[in-house]
Amino acid sequence: MKVETPVKLLKISVYGWMFYLPQIITLSMIGSLAGISGFLILFLTASIGYTIRAVIMMGISVGIMCVLFQKKPSLDAFNYFLPLSGWGILSLLLRTINWMVPQILQVRILVEQISLVTAWFLSYYMLGKLFNRENKPTMRPVVIALLIAVLLFFLLPPPI
Secondary structure, rough: OOOOOHHHHHHHHHHHHHHHHHHHHHHHHHHHOHHHHHHHHHHHHHHHHHHHHHHHHHHHHHHHHHHHHHOOHHHHHHHHHHHHHHHHHHHHHHHHHHOOOOOHHHHHHHHHHHHHHHHHHHHHHHHHHHHOHHHHOOOHHHHHHHHHHHHHHOOOOOOO
């Protein structure tokens, strides 16, 4: 095992954790009603659970693409899910602003949903471009990646 592999695995986990960060914080706030220990317990359990869910979602996507296009799986393919991680941070910021200014609720929801769908399909589009053959570029990998995106959007729904 290479030295850089644990770092890449940690990076993938952080991507998944960042994607579900708004839900993790929301659950943790519910736990804060039981005090700091309730907050910490729910923060840790939500972090572990949502991170596992995100890594499974990303792993299924990369795995299906590797099988369909007979490519060796690579941890570098998970870097294409960075837009989803960025969405998690954006969503957390929007929810924090909404907490301070409650009147922007409808605008926050609209911006959050549009940015989620955009980040979701951008990530899968970039994943499809990764699997495009160098000698014969086609749109087939991109279309298959977007079909996987739609399928996973309903099977493992993103945080809405």
